[in-house]
Amino acid sequence: MIYHAATAGLTVKVQPEFLDVQSDPEENLYVWAYHVRIENSGEITVQLRQRHWEITDAFGQVRRVDGEGVIGIQPIIAPNDFFEYNSAASLTTPSGFMTGHYDFEDEDGNDLQIQIPAFSLDSPYQTVILQ
Secondary structure: OOEEEEEOOEEEEEEEEEOOOOOEHHHOEEEEEEEEEEEEOOOOOEEEEEEEEEEEEOOOOEEEEEEEOEOOEOOEEOOOEEEEEEEEEEEOOOOEEEEEEEEEEEOOOOEEEEEEEEEEEOOOOOOOOOO
């Protein structure tokens, strides 16, 4: 599934994938890769400065991850262009979700907060109990 969020002419698309080979349920380790595509349909060039993630496990425990750029860079995205990257996250529970935002700066020096869509981290090891 691909999740979308659009803010100020920028669209963030995220596609998570459970990594069974890197996970170890007996050790409470569950790993997901996620592919991000940021599209600039606006009229001005922007640069991604910071990332802010909230990673929530199945018990509601939240881990915050803040840092400069993504994957070690601060990409510049021109109008009608895009930037893509892959990253990963792990949990001690078989499911959870992630959400957050990116801080961008446009070519005029204005700060933009761009929403990252909330997306589900699902694995075949999660149990669903209906009551």
